[in-house]
Amino acid sequence: PFDMLIVGGGPAGAAAAIYAARKGIRTGVAAERFGGQVLDTMAIENFISVKETEGPRLAAELQQHVQSYDVDLMNLQRAEKLIPGKEFIEVQFANGAALKARSVVISTGARWRQMNVPGENEYRNKGVAYCPHCDGPLFKGKRVAVIGGGNSGVEAAIDLAGIVSHVTLIEFDAQLRADAVLQRKLHSLANVKVITSAQTTEVTGDGQKVDGLIYKDRKSGETQTIELEGIFVQIGLLPNSEWLKDTVKLSARGEIEVDARGQTSVPGVFAAGDVTTVPYKQIVIAMGEGSKAALSAFDYLIRSSAP
Numbered sequence: 001p002f003d004m005l006i007v008g009g010g011p012a013g014a015a016a017a018i019y020a021a022r023k024g025i026r027t028g029v030a031a032e033r034f035g036g037q038v039l040d041t042m043a044i045e046n047f048i049s050v051k052e053t054e055g056p057r058l059a060a061e062l063q064q065h066v067q068s069y070d071v072d073l074m075n076l077q078r079a080e081k082l083i084p085g086k087e088f089i090e091v092q093f094a095n096g097a098a099l100k101a102r103s104v105v106i107s108t109g110a111r112w113r114q115m116n117v118p119g120e121n122e123y124r125n126k127g128v129a130y131c132p133h134c135d136g137p138l139f140k141g142k143r144v145a146v147i148g149g150g151n152s153g154v155e156a157a158i159d160l161a162g163i164v165s166h167v168t169l170i171e172f173d174a175q176l177r178a179d180a181v182l183q184r185k186l187h188s189l190a191n192v193k194v195i196t197s198a199q200t201t202e203v204t205g206d207g208q209k210v211d212g213l214i215y216k217d218r219k220s221g222e223t224q225t226i227e228l229e230g231i232f233v234q235i236g237l238l239p240n241s242e243w244l245k246d247t248v249k250l251s252a253r254g255e256i257e258v259d260a261r262g263q264t265s266v267p268g269v270f271a272a273g274d275v276t277t278v279p280y281k282q283i284v285i286a287m288g289e290g291s292k293a294a295l296s297a298f299d300y301l302i303r304s305s306a307p
């Protein structure tokens with residue numbers, strides 16, 4: 001059995017693995033896809049102390065750093081069940097394998113909900129974006145749309161309005177769902193237009209990058225086109241926590257509830273990164289949280305039983 005088993009191999013899991021291995025304990029990392037969301041990212045300009053890098057490159061560096069320690073790295077392993085226990089916690093995988101550990105750090109991350117319309121995947125990272133904190137500055141002085149009128153969509157529109165030339169916010173429903181204070185702020189901005197009862201049906205482009213979007217006016221049934229350079233999809237971030245819903249306490253949004261030390265509702269089980277309730281889903285934050293969860297798990301180990 002492992003002293004610490006980390007489930008998930010994104011920035012949070014990689015950081016947890018390095019912190020655990022440096023304590024000289026038996027450390028394992030099991031991940032469905034080592035690298036996580038970083039693999040799907042192109043330019044990264046906010047990974048502090050690295051002015052600019054690319055996702056696949058950072059993912060490779062994460063792996064090298066982890067593998068420079070004595071860590072059992074198990075890629076292409078999808079966890080399906082967590083079974084708490086007094087001495088050992090068991091994690092079962094889709095391929096039928098099971099691993100036991102004295103402590104577990106869950107860092108299975110999250111995924112952005114997609115619109116599932118033609119052009120969205122084709123132009124991902126070529127105008128279609130999901131993270132305003134990450135990609136907002138790439139659209140300086142350009143025209144963008146934000147899809148989604150919930151809190152995250154309206155926050156994104158307000159944020160982007162300070163950077164880009166014009167923002168069109170598109171909401172499927174007849175009204176926005178964001179908090180009133182955010183809506184008031186949004187409506188006070190001169191370079192923002194809000195379109196409600198609109199269903200985005202297609203992302204268009206010139207083959208290289210986005211040049212517009214098509215939506216259906218749900219009241220008239222008419223099709224409309226907007227010319228723009230960027231589209232921020234803000235219709236939800238889904239935590240990869242479905243496999244834990246019977247064992248670990250989750251928030252209403254499905255995020256693992258953690259305290260300031262990364263402790264979950266299950267003794268010996270810690271969590272970090274985008275899968276948790278910790279606000280702001282970013283690489284540096286996930287790494288900090290992963291390090292913290294591993295240190296907390298180590299603290300749990302030295303207090304709980306014989307070495």
Ligand code: FAD
Binds near residue numbers: 010040047109135272
């Ligand atoms: P993830 O990166 O999501 O990693 C989760 C890991 O868990 C993966 O290895 C996954 O395969 C694995 N996993 C999931 N489910 C299971 C399971 N059941 N069993 C086993 N393993 C599982 N952040 C920035 O700071 N700067 C940026 O410029 C930036 N740009 C981004 C661009 C895009 C397109 C996207 C999608 C995200 C971007 N982000 C950016 C956000 C950043 O990538 C995330 O905040 C960060 O990767 C979260 O790290 P994590 O380790 O918590 O989760």
